[in-house]
Amino acid sequence: xxFFYLFAVLAVLFVVPFIYFRISTKTQSKKKTPILYGxxxxxxxxxxKMILMATFLPDxxxxxxxxxxxxxxxxxxxxIVVSSLDVLGxxxxxxxxxxxxxVKIFGVSFAxxxxxxxxxxxxxxxxxxxxxxxxxxxxxxxxxxNINLLRQIAFxxxxxxxxxxxxxxxxxxxxxxxxxAFFITPELFKLSEVLLxxxxxxxxxxxxxxxxxxxxxxxxxxxxxxSFEQLKNNKKKN
Amino acid sequence: MxxxxxxxxxxxxxxILTLVYNLLHVKALETLPVYRLLHxxxxxxxxxxTFIRGTTSASVPSSQTKTYFECVANLKKxxxxxxxxxxxxxxxxxxxxxEQEEFVKCFKGTVAVFPLFSLLEFDISLFSxxxxxxxILIILPRDLLTTKTQEFVTFQNxxxxxxxxxxxxxxxxxxxxxxxxxxRVPIYFINEDEVSHLFSFDNLNSENKANKQGSYNLKxxxxxxxxxxxxxxxxxxxxxxxxxxxxxxxxxxxxxxANYDTFSISPALSSGLESGNNAVGVLVELSRLFKKLYSxxxxxxQYNLLFVLNSxxxxxxxGTKKWISSVDRKVLESVExxxxxxxxxxxxxxxxxxxxxxxxxxxxxxxxxxxxxxxPMKFQSVSKLFGINAQTVTKKIMxxxxxxxFEHEIFYRKKLxxxxxxxxxxxxxxxxxGSLLDLQKESNTNNNHMKTITTLIAEFLSKMIYKPQxxxxxxxxxxxxxxxxxxxxxxxxxxxxxxxxxSPFLEKDEQFLLNLENTFKSFGLDTxxxxxxxxxxxxxxxxxxxxxxLTIFKVKSLLFEFxxxxxxLIYLAGLYYILNGKKKTILEIKQLINNRKKKD
Numbered sequence: 027x028x029f030f031y032l033f034a035v036l037a038v039l040f041v042v043p044f045i046y047f048r049i050s051t052k053t054q055s056k057k058k059t060p061i062l063y064g065x066x067x068x069x070x071x072x073x074x075k076m077i078l079m080a081t082f083l084p085d086x087x088x089x090x091x092x093x094x095x096x097x098x099x100x101x102x103x104x105x106i107v108v109s110s111l112d113v114l115g116x117x118x119x120x121x122x123x124x125x126x127x128x129v130k131i132f133g134v135s136f137a138x139x140x141x142x143x144x145x146x147x148x149x150x151x152x153x154x155x156x157x158x159x160x161x162x163x164x165x166x167x168x169x170x171x172n173i174n175l176l177r178q179i180a181f182x183x184x185x186x187x188x189x190x191x192x193x194x195x196x197x198x199x200x201x202x203x204x205x206x207a208f209f210i211t212p213e214l215f216k217l218s219e220v221l222l223x224x225x226x227x228x229x230x231x232x233x234x235x236x237x238x239x240x241x242x243x244x245x246x247x248x249x250x251x252x253s254f255e256q257l258k259n260n261k262k263k264n
Numbered sequence: 265m266x267x268x269x270x271x272x273x274x275x276x277x278x279x280i281l282t283l284v285y286n287l288l289h290v291k292a293l294e295t296l297p298v299y300r301l302l303h304x305x306x307x308x309x310x311x312x313x314t315f316i317r318g319t320t321s322a323s324v325p326s327s328q329t330k331t332y333f334e335c336v337a338n339l340k341k342x343x344x345x346x347x348x349x350x351x352x353x354x355x356x357x358x359x360x361x362x363e364q365e366e367f368v369k370c371f372k373g374t375v376a377v378f379p380l381f382s383l384l385e386f387d388i389s390l391f392s393x394x395x396x397x398x399x400i401l402i403i404l405p406r407d408l409l410t411t412k413t414q415e416f417v418t419f420q421n422x423x424x425x426x427x428x429x430x431x432x433x434x435x436x437x438x439x440x441x442x443x444x445x446x447x448r449v450p451i452y453f454i455n456e457d458e459v460s461h462l463f464s465f466d467n468l469n470s471e472n473k474a475n476k477q478g479s480y481n482l483k484x485x486x487x488x489x490x491x492x493x494x495x496x497x498x499x500x501x502x503x504x505x506x507x508x509x510x511x512x513x514x515x516x517x518x519x520x521x522a523n524y525d526t527f528s529i530s531p532a533l534s535s536g537l538e539s540g541n542n543a544v545g546v547l548v549e550l551s552r553l554f555k556k557l558y559s560x561x562x563x564x565x566q567y568n569l570l571f572v573l574n575s576x577x578x579x580x581x582x583g584t585k586k587w588i589s590s591v592d593r594k595v596l597e598s599v600e601x602x603x604x605x606x607x608x609x610x611x612x613x614x615x616x617x618x619x620x621x622x623x624x625x626x627x628x629x630x631x632x633x634x635x636x637x638x639x640p641m642k643f644q645s646v647s648k649l650f651g652i653n654a655q656t657v658t659k660k661i662m663x664x665x666x667x668x669x670f671e672h673e674i675f676y677r678k679k680l681x682x683x684x685x686x687x688x689x690x691x692x693x694x695x696x697x698g699s700l701l702d703l704q705k706e707s708n709t710n711n712n713h714m715k716t717i718t719t720l721i722a723e724f725l726s727k728m729i730y731k732p733q734x735x736x737x738x739x740x741x742x743x744x745x746x747x748x749x750x751x752x753x754x755x756x757x758x759x760x761x762x763x764x765x766x767s768p769f770l771e772k773d774e775q776f777l778l779n780l781e782n783t784f785k786s787f788g789l790d791t792x793x794x795x796x797x798x799x800x801x802x803x804x805x806x807x808x809x810x811x812x813x814l815t816i817f818k819v820k821s822l823l824f825e826f827x828x829x830x831x832x833l834i835y836l837a838g839l840y841y842i843l844n845g846k847k848k849t850i851l852e853i854k855q856l857i858n859n860r861k862k863k864d
Contacts (some may be wrong), residue, residue: 030822030825030826030828030829031825031828031829033829034825034828034829034831034832034833035832037829037832037833037836038832038835038836041836042836042839045836045839045840045843046843049840049843049844157326159326159481159483159815159817160817160824160825161817165828165832
């Protein structure tokens with residue numbers, strides 16, 4: 027047992043957001059308020075989601091975690107609906123903070139993802155990596171959190187476009203479809219895990235697919251954001 | 265990479281991909297089923313003292329493994345070095361006690377992995393105290409009865425060759441020791457097939473061992489289980505009546521009995537048939553044949569037939585005792601003979617004594633009940649017609665001795681004439697008592713032999729029922745349409761092999777009992793299951809929690825983890841390079857180098 031694996035996992039968990047932070051703040055002013063609002067918004071949103079899940083999510087009948095019973099359609103639907111609270115949380119965080127557009131989007135998405143990483147993965151990875159048995163799941167989770175950061179950046183961009191466009195964006199139908207993809211894709215990944223089984227290699231293949239999906243969401247949201255900014259600039263010029 | 269020739273680029277890519285694939289493909293975790301040694305408590309009614317037997321612990325913490333061969337090899341090395349030193353300094357002789365102590369010390373803090381037959385080479389009770397090791401994992405070989413035990417290198421005498429029967433007998437003694445002594449370390453059994461890729465004991469020669477040395481850690485999360493005692497025993501009766509006599513009374517009855525329960529030192533592995541349960545299929549098939557005969561008025565016999573399946577046979581025939589005490593008095597008075605079917609065949613071609621074709625007719629003599637000697641002789645003459653050697657074994661019953669050797673003794677004590685047909689000559693033979701060696705697999709079932717035995721018993725019964733004049737010739741009923749059906753026997757055996765039939769854990773509504781009831785009903789017999797409550801003077805409790813999950817994982821070496829660390833650093837550097845851009849990254853690196861030079 028050594029600390030190398032732990033350091034590797036923690037490096038992947040925290041250095042990637044740090045890289046993003048460093049690169050983004052080189053050209054922008056170093057405003058901390060979006061980060062603060064992002065953290066508070068994440069905590070309040072997660073707390074609300076937990077309360078709603080505890081209230082509405084039905085109990086599982088399975089005593090032990092039966093592999094085939096991990097995916098339940100009703101629970102998945104409730105999870106999707108409850109997860110849409112993220113829209114509200116993100117919107118309120120963006121609305122509350124001031125500053126340049128990119129600073130706000132960067133700050134909120136970075137804070138949201140970093141808080142999620144600390145609360146969801148840090149302690150689990152710390153305990154798991156120090157165990158004598160080796161398990162790739164912690165590295166996979168760390169890489170998954172990197173993908174979540176990319177997803178969160180895309181999500182924040184979409185929320186910004188929807189908010190600032192005041193629903194007058196001609197592409198709003200498509201944007202809503204893309205927004206719903208943010209909530210549906212996690213449950214689809216869960217279902218695919220159950221259907222295809224947790225084959226060892228499959229965990230890595232699933233990670234690649236998640237990255238591909240997150241990247242596509244990022245590209246699309248960036249496209250909408252850029253077209254929106256162009257539209258806004260054209261209006262200003264006119 | 266772009267400066268390399270194309271072939272080299274391809275080779276490098278292939279190498280990297282192979283490396284990555286091997287890196288990712290290592291199985292870190294594996295979960296396997298393991299079976300715990302029996303844990304029982306017996307409370308003495310006189311002193312009130314509790315005798316704990318078997319293993320009292322259930323969980324094995326995550327620990328390294330050490331196999332039997334590793335420690336034997338270490339012992340041999342240390343004894344070799346010590347013998348070299350005797351000339352110079354050491355005066356200590358290497359005594360067996362010293363060797364045993366060193367052997368036990370070798371396993372301290374680890375999970376000891378023993379192949380089953382290695383238990384013949386040392387005293388397992390050395391590990392009874394807590395702290396000797398974290399746990400014991402005993403590997404059951406693939407083919408328990410056909411394994412080449414004669415090649416097993418013994419600990420003490422390498423040249424000694426023992427017959428398999430002796431080995432089976434010794435294993436029986438070891439099994440008895442395991443459940444008579446208290447072991448404060450968890451003891452689990454696992455099938456060789458599950459761990460053959462981790463621990464290979466194919467070549468049992470310790471010098472050429474194929475044992476895979478890797479740092480494996482084992483962890484077993486087991487539940488201690490609930491305390492259970494035998495609360496009830498269930499009997500399954502199938503009644504095939506004949507007409508009443510002129511006075512309206514019952515005609516004579518022949519009872520045919522067998523037992524469906526078995527015993528094993530690991531209750532989760534109590535699904536074997538050879539300790540007495542292979543008679544169940546024979547009994548069911550007999551009921552079908554005679555129902556067919558009785559359906560025709562011309563072949564209807566003048567005897568009632570009562571087919572009974574009982575439990576509790578390994579608890580001194582508790583089920584049969586309870587059943588006989590509750591049978592209708594009129595039926596009991598009409599009983600002319602009780603035919604008890606014990607284990608009818610052992611499927612082992614390796615046995616030197618070639619006993620698999622022999623049968624023994626057990627009956628008791630002396631006292632107020634005398635079994636007509638013609639009955640065993642009749643069975644002997646019938647068995648000769650089928651080429652089976654049947655020998656008689658008589659035993660006088662001592663009234664003060666509560667031990668029941670064979671089932672017929674219970675009926676004898678109730679003043680009923682009874683005989684037991686068994687493949688075993690003695691009641692206390694290892695496999696008959698219930699053993700790990702009784703894990704009869706479907707593939708071992710010798711169907712033709714069971715069919716022959718069924719025909720033999722049917723022939724014997726028909727001679728008792730129909731009393732033909734020509735007793736030396738077969739009646740020739742049981743052929744063509746009345747030939748015993750292999751499939752019935754085979755299906756019953758297959759069905760029983762799927763269920764653990766350890767009587768303290770059996771409930772009233774066990775599925776296999778219901779299946780047997782349905783089978784009898786489908787033949788048209790009047791069937792019922794009766795459960796009787798048991799309250800014993802001597803309380804013996806058995807703990808459930810007989811199965812657990814073993815997690816086995818390879819502990820990664822320091823080098824591997826360092827390699828993973830380097831890979832993750834490369835990933836982070838690559839990510840920074842991609843996000844920052846090529847020019848900016850190179851500029852930053854140059855600035856860093858320049859700053860360092862300035863400092864120097």
